[in-house]
Every structure is written in C-alpha cells, then in structure tokens.
Amino acid sequence: NAGVTQTPKFRVLKTGQSMTLLCAQDMNHEYMYWYRQDPGMGLRLIHYSVGEGTTAKGEVPDGYNVSRLKKQNFLLGLESAAPSQTSVYFCASSLPGQGFPGANVLTFGAGSRLTVL
Amino acid sequence: AQSVTQLGSHVSVSEGALVLLRCNYSSSVPPYLFWYVQYPNQGLQLLLKYTSAATLVKGINGFEAEFKKSETSFHLTKPSAHMSDAAEYFCAVTPAGTASKLTFGTGTRLQVTL
Numbered sequence: 001n002a003g004v005t006q007t008p009k010f011r012v013l014k015t016g017q018s019m020t021l022l023c024a025q026d027m028n029h030e031y032m033y034w035y036r037q038d039p040g041m042g043l044r045l046i047h048y049s050v051g052e053g054t055t056a057k058g059e060v061p062d063g064y065n066v067s068r069l070k071k072q073n074f075l076l077g078l079e080s081a082a083p084s085q086t087s088v089y090f091c092a093s094s095l096p097g098q099g100f101p102g103a104n105v106l107t108f109g110a111g112s113r114l115t116v117l
Numbered sequence: 118a119q120s121v122t123q124l125g126s127h128v129s130v131s132e133g134a135l136v137l138l139r140c141n142y143s144s145s146v147p148p149y150l151f152w153y154v155q156y157p158n159q160g161l162q163l164l165l166k167y168t169s170a171a172t173l174v175k176g177i178n179g180f181e182a183e184f185k186k187s188e189t190s191f192h193l194t195k196p197s198a199h200m201s202d203a204a205e206y207f208c209a210v211t212p213a214g215t216a217s218k219l220t221f222g223t224g225t226r227l228q229v230t231l
Contacts, residue, residue: 108160
C-alpha cells in the first residue's frame with residue numbers, strides 16, 4: 001500500500017538549472033496537487049489537476065510548470081531554478097465529490113526537499 | 118475566497134494537560150474544515166474533518182474539534198497530552214461541495230514537556 005510516492009526526496013540545484021519532481025499515486029485518485037511548505041507560511045498550493053490531461057494554477061504558480069499525462073502521475077517542473085524556490089514540496093491526491101467518507105480528504109507524500117544555491 | 122488563521126505558532130503543554138489549538142476561518146460559503154498533523158520529516162496526515170454533519174467531530178489519537186459557526190472557529194482539543202502528540206498541526210478550509218482545493222493555515226507547533 002504505497003499511497004503517494006515522491007521522487008527525489010532531496011535535491012540540490014544551482015541557480016538557473018532545471019529539474020522535475022515526480023509524484024505517483026496508486027489509489028486511483030482523480031485529483032492531484034503540488035504544495036510548497038515554507039517556515040511560518042504553512043502550505044501553499046502551486047498547481048493542481050482534476051483529472052488526466054488537465055492542470056490548473058494554484059496560489060503560487062509562477063516559476064513552475066506541471067503535467068498530468070497519466071492519471072497516476074503528476075510532474076512538477078522548474079525550468080530555471082531560483083533561490084526563492086528553496087522549499088519542501090509536497091504532492092497530494094484525493095477523490096472528488098462529497099457525501100462519502102473519503103471525499104475531500106488529501107493523502108500526502110513524504111515530501112521532496114529542494115535547495116537552490 | 119476562504120482563509121484560516123491559527124493563533125499561536127508554538128504551543129507548549131505538560132504531559133497530561135489539556136491541548137487546545139485554535140483555528141478561525143473565513144469563508145463566504147459554508148465551509149468544510151480539516152485538521153492535519155505533520156510529524157517530523159513526514160507528510161501531513163488527516164486528524165479529523167467537518168463536512169456539515171455533526172458539529173463535534175472526533176478524530177484519531179483522542180483529538181476532537183467543534184465547529185462553531187457563530188464564532189467562525191474550529192478549535193482542536195485533546196483532554197490529556199501525550200509525548201507522542203508533539204508535532205505540527207495545520208487547520209485547513211475548502212468551500213463545501215467544491216473540488217478539494219484546500220487553503221491551509223500557517224501551522225501550530227505543539228511541544229509536550231514532562
């Protein structure tokens with residue numbers, strides 16, 4: 001029962017480099033999300049997806065791109081990393097809808113710690 | 118738009134004492150409210166949720182929260198703290214009946230001392 005798996009767990013980048021974070025879920029969830037967590041700021045939504053082939057901007061989308069080519073995967077890309085993108089990134093997934101026990105409940109991955117020098 | 122405010126970024130209690138973590142929300146429509154817990158170097162786990170059924174919600178590990186519309190609050194309580202409760206706690210809100218685009222508070226770190 002893997003749940004939500006994020007790779008890599010740790011990465012150090014130099015300013016201007018690019019990278020992709022991979023999120024994979026095995027729960028057949030429709031919705032997937034990328035959050036970033038910074039001290040004193042809680043979690044802020046970067047991008048999300050409500051189904052395969054769809055993506056949408058969250059609260060802090062600038063500097064990031066995402067893709068959801070397969071239902072179980074949600075990729076977060078940084079084209080040109082900046083020190084301000086040093087953070088811990090969390091992927092999450094959920095079922096849509098309401099009125100049943102699992103509705104609106106997010107399952108989180110363990111996080112990916114990114115440092116940009 | 119919706120938001121949550123968690124009062125107190127750090128709370129310290131003695132083992133066996135009452136735990137009270139405060140959360141106030143703002144929402145232009147009826148909300149769904151959640152408490153998540155994050156242990157060191159881990160992702161967030163759901164503690165409990167309010168989705169317009171009973172206003173007193175019981176969660177895992179002995180935690181509970183009460184939805185008070187008149188006070189726009191959803192405070193988290195536990196009668197007797199245990200050392201294993203030391204973690205960071207996040208309150209979150211989403212409009213009822215919409216996609217699960219949660220808005221999180223800034224978190225409260227709970228310290229439990231002997």
